[in-house]
Amino acid sequence: MESMQLEPEPRILIESLRDIGYSFNSALADIVDNSITANARNISILAIPSDDFRIAIIDDGEGLGRDELMHAMRLGSTDPRCKRNLNDLGRFGLGLKTASFSQCRRLTVVSKKNGEVNAFTWDLDLVASENKWTVLEQKRTDAIPFIGEMRETGTLVLWEKLDRLTGVNGSGKANYDRIISEAQDYLSLVFHRYLAGERGLKRIKINVNNRTLDPIDPFNVSNQATQPSPVENVCPGVTMQAFTLPHRSNYASDAEYEKFALPGGYLKNQGVFLYRAKRLILHGTWFGIAKKTALTQLCRVKIDIDVNQDEAWKIDVKKVSAQLPEEVRASIKQLIAHIGAPSKRVYRRRGARLTRPEVYPAWNAIKTGDKTLYCINRKNPILDSFNSSLDDDQRAAFKTVLSLVESSFPTESLFYELSNNEGSVCFEEMEDDDFSNAVLTFFGSLKQMGKDEDDILSIMRSVDLFVRRWNEVLSILGIEER
Known part of the structure; x- marks a missing residue:
């Protein structure tokens, strides 16, 4: 058996590495990971919309010497199988490069350490034209954009030729305000424990275009009702x-x-x-x-x-x-x-716990003078829960759908069938999975409104949809009735 070396084609591999699935937000977060691992306390992200759009991520971390920086610019600079420090947010030694390449065609990294300034650049157009893994060392660092924002120690990551945002040669039109706003929210969530200075973590500060990010705690522990x-x-x-x-x-x-x-x-x-x-x-x-x-x-x-x-x-x-x-x-x-279920206990049915039970019908009949208006009940817990899960655009579309159903109610056809053969009028039963979801959604929505479980069951016994299949309702909720 004879061994052979098959070197990858640089121009092909470098383009493939751009498409491993980073979003703009996840790419930014990967660069911030490196800053945190370098013990940075302050991280600034500058993304100023302009004809020549650039993004800079600047930290005050420990910085890298020339050899360290050159090693960090290498693809696969760290073995993922090696045991890492508990505060090391990296893994593969690829994040700096692949995250950057996913967004830009020119990556420059400048680092200050022990009074020395070193800088290297990956230019993907150069790699493609030469078909070689060519990295450029910058000897004149004073002309590098944003270098004046650096502190005595730390690192600057500069993205230029952001073709994934601006298109080739800046031909595309991006909504920079939206992109930057979404990035701020994303970083506020992903790094919320670092931004808050949680016990055991050094508190960091992240600025995006000079706006200091506040942590977004998804568990809302500051609210006493959590x-x-x-x-x-x-x-x-x-x-x-x-x-x-x-x-x-x-x-x-x-x-x-x-x-x-x-x-x-x-x-x-x-x-x-x-x-x-x-x-x-x-x-x-x-x-x-x-x-x-x-x-x-x-x-x-x-x-x-x-x-x-x-x-x-x-x-x-x-x-x-x-x-x-x-x-x-x-x-x-x-x-x-x-x-995911109410307390498993016996429910002893009572005559009328609620004097006027709220039955939350799917349809409302509203008297207006000598007419009766039939409309879908938006407050029905199942509809209300679904509506609450939508964003603004989806909610507007759902409203249109409900209005279409209301305005298309087959009044004349229904009246004719009821007059001639009432027994022929029927409605299709819900599939078992849909019925189960309806039961859990109805019960859960009322429970989150603060209603007692017995009151909810009394309400559900007044809803035609559930009464017809009451034993199934109890089985789905895991309740035995006596």
Whole structure:
């Protein structure tokens, strides 16, 4: 057997590395990771819209000497199998390069250490034209943009030729205000524990265009109505803690309530928030174990893993995805079973606990003079829960759909059928899965409104949809009736 060396084509591989799945926000976060690992306390991101759009990420960390910087510019500069310091947010030795290449065609890194300034540049157009792994050393650093913003020690990462935002030769039109605003919110969430100076972490400050970011705590622990569970040690290197967020009535304003909903709303963002070395990796997932329902929409689970858990959790190079190990899956299942159903107990049916039960019909009949107007009840818990999970554009579209259904009600056809053959009029039963979701959503929505479980069951016994299949309702809720 004869061994052979097959060197990759630089011009092909470098372009392929640009498309491994970074978003603008995740790419920025990867650069911030390096700054935190370098013990930076202040990180500035400058992204000033202009004809020649550039982005600079500047920190006051320990900095790198010439040889260290040259090594850091190498693709795959760190072995992911090596044991890392517990505060090391890197893994593959690729993040600086692949995150940058995903956004720009020219990457310059300047670093100050021990009074020396060194700088190297990757220019992808040069790599493509020469078909060689050519990196440029910058001898005249004083002309590098934003270098005047650096402190005595630290590093400047400069992105130029941002073709993924501006198009080739700056031909595209990007909404810079939106891009920068979304990046601010993203970083405020991903690094919220560092921005808050959580116990055991050095507090950092991140500025984006001179605006200091405030942490966005997805668990809202500062609100006294938040219900935390005890911290559970799942296995070595992994801890878990569940939080039930406050009901809407416990917020000072609608704006505050929406802030902690996070983009997409409470229904979308329920589930696991996975942290690696206190840095958010992913959030809003049950890892396929359970569906997202209104009953669990206020539940968020914080899972902390250390940097030695990367292989078990299959953390990817972008640090935005992971897989749930089997030993943790059982704990999550048990947690969901606990929070995803009412208390397992006997419900003793009573005659009329509620003097005027609210039945929350799907349709309202409204008398206006000598006419009766039929309209869909937007306050029905199932419709209201779904509507609350939508963003503004989706909510407007849903409103249009409801209006279409209302205005297209087949009044004449229904009246004719009822007059001639009442027994022929029927409605299709819900599929079992849809019915189960309806039961859990209805029950969960009313429970989050603060209603007692017995009162909710009394209400549900007055709803035609549920009465016809009452035994199924009790089975879905895990309740025995006597």
